[in-house]
Amino acid sequence: MPPFPVRLPQAQPSSTTRAAAAAAAAVGAVIAAVALRRYLSTSRRRPSASVAMSALRSSSSSSASAATTLVAYGKSPQDQELLASAAGSVAPGEGGSAGEFAVALSYAGAGFDAGAYMGALRARRFGRWMLWSPRIGSTQDLIAQNFAKLPVGVVCVADVQFKGRGRSKNVWESPPGCLMFSFTSQMQDVRKLPLMQYVVCLSMTEAIKELCRAKGLPELDVRIKWPNDLYLKGLKVGGILCTSSYEAKLYNICTGIGLNVDNEKPSTCLNAALQEANAISPRLKREDVLAYFFNKFENLFEIFSNQGFQALEEQYYNSWLHSGQRVVVQDAHEGQSVGSVVTIQGLTPTGYLYAIGEDDKSYELHPDGNSFDFFTGLVRRKMEA
Structure with a gap:
């Protein structure tokens, strides 16, 4: 599997900084509330409860049948209405993300159980708004290029990506069974920006362990390979990409994560390791992994935001591969x-x-x-x- 790491920023970041991984709304719950009021006040339309809401402007001559479907979900009906209204103005991305977007409130035969995900989600800020697509160029491109139009904390999930991104223009292979998502956050302190990727990595390793314990499954020892890859039994199972831009004294951060949950190729996956440990072991579901990630990330980010990375350093070292190497x-x-x-x-x-x-x-x-x-x-x- 090709690498999916993050470029660390220079000491003096430019207006568009390639941040070392990470993500997290440093402004906290207040940002979410402000975003909610802002979008509700500016969005006078209320989406109808039908499947197809709108077909957006296209930068190509693609037909409506080739449009990318974006399905809006929310933790509450109000959250869903907010996201659907905001998503109605997203602009097509570049390259593989270009084309038309059809925004929907439901989708027949959806491959991702949004209800199960929302039911397991305990985070108050991150992941409560979700855009899901059966097939998209890049979740990262979509949210990065429409950051200002979407609520802070929104997540975009795809069953299949055909233009998944990694560091240094590498392509992330995105077969079915891989959990692929990108989410938004904001922070103010540029000194913490390079360390945010480590908080994200730690959050995912801890989330997987906690999920296994909650389900009564053998604990998977997913480890961190510096700077931003996830390994299991010596093989890569996931990676992280963060990009950021600077605007109005805030860093807008887009974090993309790819994690092999149910796809053994091109390397290995979480469920393959579980089956190896116990042939009759239940399988992990992408919906649970995503929910547990945000539950854990929100908690660790709050610690990081208030106390700095030093408060998480020992826990991080317990999860990485390199001490004494x-x-x-x-x-x-x-x-x-x-x-x-x-x-x-x-x-x-x-x-x-x-x-x-x-x-x-x-x-x-x-x-x-x-x-x-x-x-x-x-x-x-x-x-x-």
């Missing part, structure tokens, strides 16, 4: 490649890897943006003593 870092010196052996200690305050070399000097390790192999392609940057 020795790696060879490649550097160029006088035209030749020089390898340095370092031992990973943890994270730096800015979110990079902190390591100690055999010379007892401190090193800060950065991803090279291309290599999928953690053990090669890292750029060494010596820290000041």
